[in-house]
Amino acid sequence: MSTLLEVNKVVKKYGDYTALNEVSLTVPKGSIYGLLGPNGAGKTSLIRIINQITMPDSGEIILDGEKLNPKHIQYIGYLPEERGLYKSMKVGEQCLYLAQMKGLSKAEAKIQLDYWFDRLGIQGWWNKKIQELSKGMAQKIQFVVCVLHKPKVLIFDEPFSGFDPVNANIIKDEILALQEQGSTIIFSTHRMESVEELCDHIALIHQSNKLIEGRLDDVKNQFRTNSFEVGILTDNVEGLMLAITQNYTIQPTNFKSLNNELKLEINLGNSLPNELLNLLTSRGQVTHFVEKIPSVNDIFIKTVSQ
Amino acid sequence: MSILALIIRREFISKVRNKSFIVMTFLSPLLFVGIGFFVSYLSSLKADLKQIAVHDETGIFVSEFKNSEEYKYINLSNSNLNSIKDSIKSESYEGLIYIPKTRDFKSLENKIQYVSNESPSITFVDHVQEVISNKITNENFKIARLDTLAINNAQAEVNLELKKATGEDSLKGINEIKIAIGGAFGYLIMMFIVIYGNMVMRSVIEEKTNRIIEIIISSVKPFQLMMGKIIGTSLAGILQFLIWTIVGLILMFSVSMFFGINATPTSDIPPEMLHSAQQEFSTVAQLYLNELLNLPIATLLICFVIYFIGGYFLYSSFYAAIGAAVDNETDSQQFLLPIILPLILGVYIGFFTVMNDPHGTVATVFSMFPLTSPIVMLMRIPFGVPWWQIVISITILFGTFFFVVWFASKIYRVGILMYGKKPTWKELYKWLKY
Numbered sequence: 221m222s223t224l225l226e227v228n229k230v231v232k233k234y235g236d237y238t239a240l241n242e243v244s245l246t247v248p249k250g251s252i253y254g255l256l257g258p259n260g261a262g263k264t265s266l267i268r269i270i271n272q273i274t275m276p277d278s279g280e281i282i283l284d285g286e287k288l289n290p291k292h293i294q295y296i297g298y299l300p301e302e303r304g305l306y307k308s309m310k311v312g313e314q315c316l317y318l319a320q321m322k323g324l325s326k327a328e329a330k331i332q333l334d335y336w337f338d339r340l341g342i343q344g345w346w347n348k349k350i351q352e353l354s355k356g357m358a359q360k361i362q363f364v365v366c367v368l369h370k371p372k373v374l375i376f377d378e379p380f381s382g383f384d385p386v387n388a389n390i391i392k393d394e395i396l397a398l399q400e401q402g403s404t405i406i407f408s409t410h411r412m413e414s415v416e417e418l419c420d421h422i423a424l425i426h427q428s429n430k431l432i433e434g435r436l437d438d439v440k441n442q443f444r445t446n447s448f449e450v451g452i453l454t455d456n457v458e459g460l461m462l463a464i465t466q467n468y469t470i471q472p473t474n475f476k477s478l479n480n481e482l483k484l485e486i487n488l489g490n491s492l493p494n495e496l497l498n499l500l501t502s503r504g505q506v507t508h509f510v511e512k513i514p515s516v517n518d519i520f521i522k523t524v525s526q
Numbered sequence: 527m528s529i530l531a532l533i534i535r536r537e538f539i540s541k542v543r544n545k546s547f548i549v550m551t552f553l554s555p556l557l558f559v560g561i562g563f564f565v566s567y568l569s570s571l572k573a574d575l576k577q578i579a580v581h582d583e584t585g586i587f588v589s590e591f592k593n594s595e596e597y598k599y600i601n602l603s604n605s606n607l608n609s610i611k612d613s614i615k616s617e618s619y620e621g622l623i624y625i626p627k628t629r630d631f632k633s634l635e636n637k638i639q640y641v642s643n644e645s646p647s648i649t650f651v652d653h654v655q656e657v658i659s660n661k662i663t664n665e666n667f668k669i670a671r672l673d674t675l676a677i678n679n680a681q682a683e684v685n686l687e688l689k690k691a692t693g694e695d696s697l698k699g700i701n702e703i704k705i706a707i708g709g710a711f712g713y714l715i716m717m718f719i720v721i722y723g724n725m726v727m728r729s730v731i732e733e734k735t736n737r738i739i740e741i742i743i744s745s746v747k748p749f750q751l752m753m754g755k756i757i758g759t760s761l762a763g764i765l766q767f768l769i770w771t772i773v774g775l776i777l778m779f780s781v782s783m784f785f786g787i788n789a790t791p792t793s794d795i796p797p798e799m800l801h802s803a804q805q806e807f808s809t810v811a812q813l814y815l816n817e818l819l820n821l822p823i824a825t826l827l828i829c830f831v832i833y834f835i836g837g838y839f840l841y842s843s844f845y846a847a848i849g850a851a852v853d854n855e856t857d858s859q860q861f862l863l864p865i866i867l868p869l870i871l872g873v874y875i876g877f878f879t880v881m882n883d884p885h886g887t888v889a890t891v892f893s894m895f896p897l898t899s900p901i902v903m904l905m906r907i908p909f910g911v912p913w914w915q916i917v918i919s920i921t922i923l924f925g926t927f928f929f930v931v932w933f934a935s936k937i938y939r940v941g942i943l944m945y946g947k948k949p950t951w952k953e954l955y956k957w958l959k960y
């Protein structure tokens with residue numbers, strides 16, 4: 221996969237406060253790239269720099285092989301976390317205005333708008349004022365404004381907040397469709413389950429520094445602890461426990477099952493799963509044997525609290 | 527369409543389509559005319575008749591007080607002084623003029639009293655003093671055996687005739703007209719700055735509270751957005767003034783038509799007298815007209831446009847910066863005061879200092895100072911200002927304008943993305959360095 225966006229040692233300071241400390245990122249073309257980090261980590265500062273809202277103090281950003289310049293504005297679509305539109309302006313006019321600002325001609329903007337309004341089933345809203353729409357409806361408009369000019373890079377900051385599950389699903393499908401059409405998506409959120417679901421790459425920024433970056437699978441591999449969740453039916457619980465604790469460290473765990481078995485999380489250390497499995501099968505009936513893969517949530521909490 | 531034009535267009539349309547704009551545009555001329563009629567109606571109302579008791583122990587002054595529309599004098603010289611005072615307390619009379627008997631007029635001068643519940647108007651006090659003084663003066667003349675008639679005839683009254691060095695006739699009262707014309711232009715600029723500057727500020731705050739700012743700023747430069755806003759809003763304002771001017775002209779025209787028909791003389795005045803009166807009137811009118819035509823009208827109009835643009839842009843940059851710095855209009859007060867002050871100062875200096883001494887130091891300095899020059903200089907121009915002063919003043923104004931726009935756009939750039947807290951002056955200073 222080739223690189224679409226490269227952030228190179230970007231530094232941003234507000235007075236004495238450093239918002240970004242030599243942050244470097246590589247966003248592959250066609251990826252859905254999760255930009256994670258606790259509140260105040262510097263995500264918004266970085267997104268604003270990519271959008272050319274603010275300039276970095278040092279460092280550079282390369283988009284599609286070129287240093288970031290004003291021409292790139294029309295290649296980027298941005299859905300900010302703080303949503304907002306002109307309240308007293310009509311939906312259609314407002315979309316046309318914002319599309320023209322992104323460099324589309326009026327006629328072109330009209331065609332795209334018709335397509336999107338049709339696709340999302342909101343044709344009837346053209347002459348409504350934003351203040352007549354509900355919050356979720358306004359969010360949809362904003363989503364349209366963001367993707368209207370077919371940007372190469374889409375930056376979504378918390379795209380699902382404010383949507384009900386049905387609409388959130390519609391938006392999720394649209395995001396995946398956009399990826400299929402070749403857009404690269406940068407996705408900033410605190411909802412780890414949607415990262416798990418959508419992202420193929422992630423980066424974690426904490427206290428102005430990038431701590432983790434890479435393919436989601438690679439990152440997970442890196443955080444793998446070689447632990448297994450085990451369920452076993454046995455008559456001699458004490459004997460089994462003794463045998464296990466001699467070789468492995470254990471933690472109590474809980475998972476859903478229909479049997480009343482012994483449930484354990486076993487850390488294998490350097491030994492192989494089969495050794496444990498052999499031990500277990502000789503002692504009882506194994507009902508559950510799953511490697512515990514770290515969730516994005518685990519990785520996030522573990523990294524940030526270190 | 528360029529992005530700037532796009533922004534200007536949106537700002538203009540959103541201002542013009544606003545209901546309050548439409549209402550203001552068409553209602554305020556009517557309101558103005560209405561207020562005019564109301565005021566003239568009020569001033570045509572007669573004041574209540576006030577009864578003034580006069581207790582004159584000398585008996586020589588009481589006949590000097592002539593009843594007028596407002597005051598009726600009642601001779602109560604024979605009544606008991608205390609009972610009159612009581613009746614004033616019970617408000618049968620507005621007041622009492624008490625003139626005691628003294629050895630001579632000299633000692634009378636400071637013994638006369640006016641007794642009332644409410645303090646009398648200044649004009650009334652002046653009138654009473656004048657009536658009594660005149661009587662005493664005349665009595666003194668008699669005592670000194672001076673011929674009052676001869677004295678009256680000997681009294682001279684000089685009327686200064688005003689001429690200009692160029693030899694034309696000049697007129698008294700023309701200064702008032704000049705200040706009125708200059709003042710009207712200056713005042714217009716001030717009103718425009720306050721009304722439309724505020725509009726710019728509100729529109730910045732709106733974008734900020736709407737949070738649409740982030741989307742827009744990701745497409746355009748903050749400077750472009752700010753300038754687009756200022757220009758778009760000012761165009762809406764100019765349109766409004768244009769409509770007002772046209773409506774005003776139509777109103778004036780129709781009013782003069784209306785009164786013109788009514789005023790046709792159906793008079794009893796002998797024609798020859800009427801003719802001579804008309805002639806006299808028309809020479810005076812001719813003189814005024816000449817004076818008015820001699821005013822530097824072209825300079826005035828050109829300067830009005832230049833100062834208008836310079837002053838409005840200068841101030842609305844401030845307004846835009848303030849709008850960007852705050853989260854809502856209530857927070858803006860603290861920052862608005864330093865902007866309003868020079869405007870008010872300009873108007874006061876215009877009306878008081880320029881009127882008395884159009885080319886004095888104070889007037890000259892403030893017609894150079896960029897925050898007051900659009901108002902003060904326009905008020906000075908009808909009195910004739912050397913062209914080099916105008917050039918310096920305009921240069922300073924536009925120099926400051928560019929500096930302020932630079933400074934405001936810096937605050938604007940940072941401010942529009944800052945939410946939540948009201949900044950202090952110190953923080954604003956820090957923003958300049960970001």
